[in-house]
Amino acid sequence: MHTGIPDFQMPTEDQVTLAAEAFRLLADPTRIKILWALLQGESSVACLAELVGASPTAVSQHLAKLRLAGLVSGRREGTFVHYTANAEHLRPLLAHALAPSGS
Template sequence: MLWALLQGESSVACLAELAGAAPTAVSQHLAKLRLAGLVKGRREGTFVYYSAADDHVRRLLRQALFHADHLDRGDDAEPAAAIRAVAGD
């Protein structure tokens, strides 16, 4: 879900479809992520659209995903330079 939120804001229904999970489970996870300050919600009518809380959270998520991906590949590349290139920082 967090990877999806790096792409932009999304509704519970979209996130549930992407994750292959029930909307109620996704909603519960989002509530916990919101309490932790990692995501924020924007209400539009009856829908709530979620996104990463801020630029700091987006950078942390990119770094965590980069790290996990390169651990899987056994890549010893310097993560900071690659993250900046991917993130456009």
């Protein structure tokens, strides 16, 4: 059926599972804000909390889920942890999703 389409490929089950997990995690507005902020550069929980309008406790919980999924990582510096995004591949998706209607 699709044999006539040049270079047609289906993703592997692992790829589909990872993509579904990423989409599930991004189904939360606070996580989208956190990931978008981290795609701009490294940040602490306190700074992220201020940026996204959530408590530091809530931001920490969201970061834990994003970290388990491999979308963010943390770097400890004294008593602070500075987070960065490991999800540069999601930048175009988020940019498209966040674009004003009609763009």
